[in-house]
Amino acid sequence: MTLFQQDIRAAGAGTLRYPAPVTPTTARAGVSRAGGHHGEILQGVFVNGRKLRRGLVTLPCELMRVTATFTPSRSGGVAVRPAWCRKAAVAAQLTLAELGQPATGGTLTISSNITPSRGFGSSTADVTASIGAVLDATDRSLPHAVIASLAVAAEKASDSLMYGDRAVLFAHREGSLIEDLGACLMPIHVLGFGTSGDGHGVDTLAMPPARYTSWEIEAFRTLLGALRRAIRLRDADLLGRVATASAKLNQLHLPIPRFADILTVARNSRAVGVQVAHSGDVAGLLFAPTPSLSFCTDRAIRLLARLGIRETWQFRAGR
Amino acid sequence: LITMTAAALAGSVVDAIELPKIIQLRPNLHAAAFGLMKLLPARCMLDRAADRGELEPGSMVLETSSGTLGLGLAMVCRLRGYRLTIVGDPAIDVRLQEHLRQIGAAVEICQRPSAEGGYQRARLDRLAELRERHPRHYVPNQYGNADNPNSYGVVAELLAESIGSVDCLVGAVGSGGSTVGTSSYLRLITPGLHLVGVDTPGSVIFGHPDRPRQLRGLGNSLVPPNVKHREFDEVHWIGAAEAYHAARGLLARHCLFMGPTSGAAYLAADWWARNNPHAKVVVLMPDEGHRYRDTVYSEQWFHEAGFDSCSVTRAPTVVDRPEPGPSGWTSMSWRRRSLAEVLGGTVPT
Numbered sequence: 098m099t100l101f102q103q104d105i106r107a108a109g110a111g112t113l114r115y116p117a118p119v120t121p122t123t124a125r126a127g128v129s130r131a132g133g134h135h136g137e138i139l140q141g142v143f144v145n146g147r148k149l150r151r152g153l154v155t156l157p158c159e160l161m162r163v164t165a166t167f168t169p170s171r172s173g174g175v176a177v178r179p180a181w182c183r184k185a186a187v188a189a190q191l192t193l194a195e196l197g198q199p200a201t202g203g204t205l206t207i208s209s210n211i212t213p214s215r216g217f218g219s220s221t222a223d224v225t226a227s228i229g230a231v232l233d234a235t236d237r238s239l240p241h242a243v244i245a246s247l248a249v250a251a252e253k254a255s256d257s258l259m260y261g262d263r264a265v266l267f268a269h270r271e272g273s274l275i276e277d278l279g280a281c282l283m284p285i286h287v288l289g290f291g292t293s294g295d296g297h298g299v300d301t302l303a304m305p306p307a308r309y310t311s312w313e314i315e316a317f318r319t320l321l322g323a324l325r326r327a328i329r330l331r332d333a334d335l336l337g338r339v340a341t342a343s344a345k346l347n348q349l350h351l352p353i354p355r356f357a358d359i360l361t362v363a364r365n366s367r368a369v370g371v372q373v374a375h376s377g378d379v380a381g382l383l384f385a386p387t388p389s390l391s392f393c394t395d396r397a398i399r400l401l402a403r404l405g406i407r408e409t410w411q412f413r414a415g416r
Numbered sequence: 417l418i419t420m421t422a423a424a425l426a427g428s429v430v431d432a433i434e435l436p437k438i439i440q441l442r443p444n445l446h447a448a449a450f451g452l453m454k455l456l457p458a459r460c461m462l463d464r465a466a467d468r469g470e471l472e473p474g475s476m477v478l479e480t481s482s483g484t485l486g487l488g489l490a491m492v493c494r495l496r497g498y499r500l501t502i503v504g505d506p507a508i509d510v511r512l513q514e515h516l517r518q519i520g521a522a523v524e525i526c527q528r529p530s531a532e533g534g535y536q537r538a539r540l541d542r543l544a545e546l547r548e549r550h551p552r553h554y555v556p557n558q559y560g561n562a563d564n565p566n567s568y569g570v571v572a573e574l575l576a577e578s579i580g581s582v583d584c585l586v587g588a589v590g591s592g593g594s595t596v597g598t599s600s601y602l603r604l605i606t607p608g609l610h611l612v613g614v615d616t617p618g619s620v621i622f623g624h625p626d627r628p629r630q631l632r633g634l635g636n637s638l639v640p641p642n643v644k645h646r647e648f649d650e651v652h653w654i655g656a657a658e659a660y661h662a663a664r665g666l667l668a669r670h671c672l673f674m675g676p677t678s679g680a681a682y683l684a685a686d687w688w689a690r691n692n693p694h695a696k697v698v699v700l701m702p703d704e705g706h707r708y709r710d711t712v713y714s715e716q717w718f719h720e721a722g723f724d725s726c727s728v729t730r731a732p733t734v735v736d737r738p739e740p741g742p743s744g745w746t747s748m749s750w751r752r753r754s755l756a757e758v759l760g761g762t763v764p765t
Contacts, residue, residue: 144570147463311464311562312600315569319601322573326580335580335605342604 124169124200129229131258133161133211134218135289135381135414136374138282138336139324139343141317142309143266143275149314151306152268152275154324155257156287156372156381160412161217163209165226167234169193169200177205184220185227188251192231192239195247199235215291216377221256224248228259245272262416264328266321270306278324282415283331286384288368288394290401290409292353293378307350316346333385337370340383344373351375358404366397386413428495430459436571436701438578441670445689446579446698447682448571449672453702454558457593458488460567461556462496473497476553478546480539482507483590483633484703485558490521498554503542505535507632512707534626534637558591559640565597572601575698581605584692586612586685587700588634588677589621592643594700599647610695612650613750614684616659622651622750623738623759630656633677633702639755648750650688652732654680655744660712661728662686663705667713673705676712683745687731 135158143152167189175193177186182205189205205227211219228244239247241259248255249272257267257274264278309317320339327335341360348356353373359380363371367389368382382397384390398409426432434455436448450456465471477493477500479486486502493500501522504513513523524546530537547553558564575582575598582602587595599611618627619635622645626637631654654662656676663679666672674682678701685699711717718724732747738758740746750758 311566315566315572316601316604318569319572319576319604322575322577323580323605326577330580332580338581338605346604 124203125234126166126168127230127232127234128164128166129226129233131163131165131222131226131229132157132159132261133163133222134158134256134258135161135287135412136216136372136377136379137343138264138340138372139266139317139320140347140375141320141343142314143321144314144318145275150268150275151270152266153256153375154264154266154278155218156282156414157258157262158217158287158289158412158414160410161211161219161222163207163211163219163222163226165223165230166206166208167203167227167230169203169231169234171200172202174202175205176202177207179207182207182223184252185223188224188227188247189231191247191250192228193235195239195243196231196235196237199237203231203234205230214377216374216379218256218258220252221248221258224251224255225258242273245274248272262414264324276321278328280328282328283333283336284386284413284415285333285336285369286386286390286394286411286413287372287381288384288397288409288411289379289381290406291378292355292359292373292380292406307347309346309350313346313349317343320346333383334369337368337383337385340370340372344371344375344380347373347375353378353380355404359401362397362400362404365400367393368397430455430491430495434459435574438574439670439672441672442689444693444696445685446575446696447672447701448575448698449674449678449701451704452484452488453594453700454483454485455488455491456571457558457564457567457591458485458556459492461558461561461563462489462492462498462554464563465554465556466496471498471554474499476501476550478503478543478550478553478555479558480504480536480543481558482535482539485591486516486521486523487512489556490516490519493521494519501546503539503546505529505539507535509707534628536637558593559636559638559642561642564591564593564642565600568594568597569601571700572598575602576605579696579698581696582609582698583695584610584612584685584688584697585700586681586688586697587614588681588702589613589615589643590634590636590677591640592621594702596642596644596647598700610649611647612652612684612688613648614652614654614681616680617653617655617740617744617746619653622648622653622748623755624653624740631659631676631680633675634680645750645755645758646752649752650747651738651750652680652684652745652747653738653741654683657723657726658683658728658744660718660723663708663712664718667705672701673713674701675703675705675708677702679712684732684747 134155138154140153175186175189213219244259262281266276324339370383373380433451436450439447480503482504526538529535616631616635618629659676659680662683689697729743732745733741
């Protein structure tokens with residue numbers, strides 16, 4: 098492969114597919130992108146037969162992007178830039194092992210605009226993009242379920258980013274699907290903000306998992322029932338109610354500051370709900386994309402400012 | 417990705433029938449019609465106890481019941497390998513006693529009511545004796561066990577998925593499990609959900625003076641701890657004649673063959689739904705009509721007992737205190753108050 102062809106690939110410009118490299122000397126760069134997320138619509142414990150499984154439904158966020166580039170080599174091990182993206186390097190190494198070692202190592206470059214540890218899923222996005230880059234470089238593919246298990250092996254817990262914008266209930270500590278909710282989210286407008294004031298997130302994995310009561314465990318199944326309906330019928334209002342209820346239940350375990358005030362802002366700005374990153378400091382007001390949307394979001398921004406929350410951002414999720 | 421649900425194969429009859437059918441009766445009125453509602457709390461109370469290590473195969477389960485909880489427990493105990501003794505009173509008809517014994521339960525009948533607390537007290541006293549006799553026992557205690565109301569999470573899940581946001585839930589109150597449990601979960605989605613409890617004259621649950629009740633399957637001569645009075649917005653007291661007519665009306669109008677407790681709940685729900693046409697109403701119907709073929713659904717019995725000629729009211733008499741009214745159907749705005757607040761007449765702040 099010529100340098101020119103590599104560049105085309107790196108830019109992601111073509112749908113051209115080259116045959117799998119016959120020998121490692123023909124190694125070329127593989128590229129993959131992953132989006133981040135904006136915390137959860139629903140997070141809790143779910144009854145699965147007689148088993149209980151921790152799971153979550155992620156709110157994808159297109160503002161957050163990671164691009165991973167992987168160039169295989171015969172050298173031992175994966176070198177990564179920036180050097181602190183260790184989990185991404187581990188993921189690349191695990192992917193090579195899963196594929197039967199088509200290359201023994203390589204160079205991995207991560208380019209990300211995601212702030213770590215605020216709840217945007219930066220770590221899973223790095224890992225997912227890295228796995229994708231290795232697959233692209235080796236012209237191979239793996240099922241979502243295998244990618245998910247590689248991601249969990251690399252980073253202990255993983256979000257469901259490998260499923261793209263499909264709404265799934267994902268066991269983040271097992272790296273496996275609990276339930277496919279059958280479609281992507283309906284169009285929903287998100288006004289995001291940080292709740293901690295200083296923009297410092299939470300080291301999710303250092304925290305013990307929430308211990309839910311038996312009433313709460315049954316409560317999550319009700320929310321899941323409502324969410325199935327919301328997604329099937331594209332009902333943004335019902336989705337918002339589910340997100341708010343999930344945030345309220347988790348507030349008892351991982352409280353976010355001024356939560357009651359944020360609920361009041363949601364009510365007074367006609368938001369359909371409130372969602373939080375149950376493992377970070379990010380939260381969002383959810384709005385149905387109605388003609389009065391900008392009126393509602395402007396009002397919400399003013400009300401949040403009165404709480405001292407001045408940094409906000411907006412994006413559209415679902416389709 | 418797997419999205420299709422395969423045709424379900426139930427692992428047991430309990431798995432197959434424990435959930436209600438959700439049936440739309442009118443645009444804003446839905447029934448959650450159970451084959452045997454108490455199967456659900458019976459199964460959950462025993463499974464949770466086993467999860468906690470309080471119950472293992474061969475253990476003795478002891479419970480007092482004169483109704484269908486006994487049947488639910490008997491089915492689960494038989495399938496899970498627990499021994500079961502049910503302490504009942506003469507309200508358990510002979511056929512139900514036979515049915516219970518045929519699936520392996522021991523049935524003890526208290527023949528005389530206690531001076532205070534009626535048969536309920538007599539049954540509890542006998543239960544205390546049995547606990548002494550069987551050291552390795554488990555008493556589900558449906559009146560105080562939190563797993564009873566918690567077992568209705570799966571019903572709320574079903575309702576949330578099939579109906580979405582529910583504005584009003586109507587159900588008969590005996591242990592408090594179904595009404596308090598289901599509403600607590602549905603209110604996660606709809607915090608303003610209006611909860612209507614259906615009781616019967618002479619039941620002390622919502623403050624009537626204790627007296628013998630003709631209508632069984634709802635009401636109580638003790639106030640169960642699982643009845644959380646502050647969850648209720650409205651209470652109806654419905655007598656036997658009204659309940660029997662309503663059950664027969666439900667069959668005649670909707671071909672739904674349910675017991676008189678379901679009839680009472682349907683009567684209140686139907687009235688409420690007509691008066692609130694824009695609200696989505698769900699009524700819990702706890703069991704089917706088979707046990708009442710020789711009574712409520714027998715033309716001869718209905719006539720001889722005088723129910724076909726008695727007049728029944730079409731709307732409740734609204735009362736402001738929990739006292740027996742002039743008709744067989746009264747209602748009261750409860751406004752999420754405690755029993756003490758209502759009996760003391762204090763207004764919540």
